[in-house]
Every structure is written in C-alpha cells, then in structure tokens.
Amino acid sequence: MHDRYAQSWYRTLTFVQTTTLTRTGAPIVQTWYEAATLPGRLRIDTNLETKSGAMYAHDSVYSFADGKLARADSGFNDLLVLGFDVYTQPPSQTESVLRHLGFDLSKIHLGTWNGDTVYVVGAQRGDTTTKQFWVDRQKLLFVRLLARTPRGQSDIRFNKYEPLAGGWIAAEVEQFVNGNRVLLEEYRDIKANMPLSSALFDPKEWSTATHWSR
Numbered sequence: 387m388h389d390r391y392a393q394s395w396y397r398t399l400t401f402v403q404t405t406t407l408t409r410t411g412a413p414i415v416q417t418w419y420e421a422a423t424l425p426g427r428l429r430i431d432t433n434l435e436t437k438s439g440a441m442y443a444h445d446s447v448y449s450f451a452d453g454k455l456a457r458a459d460s461g462f463n464d465l466l467v468l469g470f471d472v473y474t475q476p477p478s479q480t481e482s483v484l485r486h487l488g489f490d491l492s493k494i495h496l497g498t499w500n501g502d503t504v505y506v507v508g509a510q511r512g513d514t515t516t517k518q519f520w521v522d523r524q525k526l527l528f529v530r531l532l533a534r535t536p537r538g539q540s541d542i543r544f545n546k547y548e549p550l551a552g553g554w555i556a557a558e559v560e561q562f563v564n565g566n567r568v569l570l571e572e573y574r575d576i577k578a579n580m581p582l583s584s585a586l587f588d589p590k591e592w593s594t595a596t597h598w599s600r
Contacts, residue, residue, distance in 0.1 A: 387526045388477045394552030395473040396578035397424050400598050401555075405432075406570040418571075419599050425471035425479075427587040428463060437593045442466055453593035462487060465559075468519050468528040469544060473553060488517050499529055515539060527554055538564035551578035 403418040418439075419431040426444040433439065437453035442463045449457040462483055472480045484491060489508040497506045499520055508518030509532075520530035531542040540563050544556035555576055561569035585595035 387472050387521065387528075388475075388480070390526045391473040391553055395424070396551040396553050397474065398422065398580055398582045399424070399470070399555070399576070399578050400580060400582070401573040401576040402599070404572045404574070406572075408566075408568050408570075419597070421582055421586055421598050422466070422470060423582055423584075423587060424473075425475035426466070428466050429586055431597070434597065434599070439592075441587065441589055441592065443587055443589070448589045448592075450592050455589060455592070458589070464519075464531060464533075465542065465544075468531065469556065472528070489519065490516075493518075496523070504529060525554070527556075529556075535563070541565075550576060553578070 399420075399422045401420055403420055405416045405418050407414045407416070416432065419434060420429065422428045426442070428442040429439065430441070431437075431439040436451070438451050440450070441448040445460055445462060447459055447461045447463070448455060464487055467480065467483050467487070481491060491507060493509055494505060494507045495511045497504050497511075497520065499522070503523040505521045505523055506518055507521065509516040514532055515534060517533040518531075519528060521527065522529050525547070527544070527547055529544050531540075533540050540561060543560045543562075545558040545560060547554045547556050555573065557573045557576065559569075559571040560567055580598070582598060583595060585591040586598065588595065
C-alpha cells in the first residue's frame with residue numbers, strides 16, 4: 387500500500403461531511419468539518435458555532451465541548467491509520483501501530499468484497515468477528531474494518547472511492563453495528579494539498595486557530 391502511493395498521495399485534506407446518526411428513533415443529520423495533515427493528524431469540528439469536536443494527533447486523542455478541552459487520552463484512530471496514514475508514513479511505523487491496535491498481522495487470506503478480490507488481514511478464513519481489515523487487491527485501498535465493540539459487532543465500510551490528487555478518497559463511509567446502520571458519512575467540497583496551519587492541530591489552539599473553512 388505504501389510503495390504504490392507514497393510518492394503521489396496527498397498530504398493535506400479538507401472536506402465537509404453530512405453525518406447521519408441512527409441510534410434510536412429518527413435519524414439525526416449533522417454537518418461536520420474535517421481536516422487532516424498526513425500522517426497522523428485529524429481535526430473533526432462537529433459544531434463550528436459551539437466549537438465542539440475531536441482531534442487526533444499521532445498517539446493522542448482530544449475531545450472538545452464549547453471551545454474547551456473536555457477529555458484527553460492516548461490512542462489512535464484506526465480509520466486514519468488504515469485509510470490515510472498507511473500511504474504516507476514508513477511501513478514499519480504503520481505495522482507497529484496496527485499491532486498496538488490489536489490486529490494479528492500474521493493472519494492474511496484472500497476474500498471477495500463487492501465482486502472484487504481483497505486481502506483480509508487479521509483473521510483466518512471464515513472468521514468475521516475477530517478484528518480485521520480488508521484491502522482491495524488491485525488498487526490496494528482500504529475498504530472494510532470488522533471489530534467487536536462494547537455496542538456489538540462493528541462493520542465499517544469505505545465506499546465510493548474517487549481519485550484525488552495522486553491518491554484516492556472514499557466519499558462515503560458507513561458503519562453497521564449488529565447489522566444495523568448507525569452511521570453514514572457523505573463527503574463534499576473535498577480538497578487536497580491545501581495549505582493548513584499547524585495551529586489547527588494544536589489542542590491548545592483549538593478555539594483560537596483560524597478555521598480552514600472561513
């Protein structure tokens with residue numbers, strides 16, 4: 387994955403996201419604003435007016451509410467690593483992070499997804515409950531993540547890939563829990579390799595940094 391795209395993959399990314407959350411009752415639709423500097427940094431503004439959202443900075447995660455830090459912890463974003471960082475950082479670093487996240491990289495087999503051949507990493511053939519990720523064999527793009535969660539069996543899918551600035555972007559992301567779709571993300575206004583201030587990814591400047599969308 388790294389060797390195919392390392393020289394061409396974009397290094398920054400911004401997009402507006404329509405987020406549909408379905409838990410109980412009627413779906414909730416929100417507009418989120420996301421920005422990334424690769425590898426390792428992602429900012430998600432879930433509400434620009436209240437300055438609420440989340441930030442991933444390498445091995446740390448921060449949550450913000452009403453412009454203030456609500457929580458800070460260590461951790462990685464699986465989707466950031468598998469869908470973006472893998473193409474822009476040394477393979478040894480990705481391998482170390484994936485092992486830390488609980489993937490058994492010694493287990494790999496071929497499978498089929500939406501009619502295409504995929505590499506399934508992390509589980510033996512026939513096992514769809516152990517934590518695993520799927521990669522399109524031809525394009526070497528991440529397409530699926532299966533894992534157990536406190537809410538049940540999670541199935542996250544990267545859909546509708548389209549070319550973007552020497553790389554690719556999945557313009558739609560779905561999450562199913564126990565077979566029910568609980569999250570739909572639809573991206574628009576996607577831009578790559580735009581200059582982004584480092585302050586956007588500094589938790590101390592969460593509410594003061596000039597936002598990329600303004």
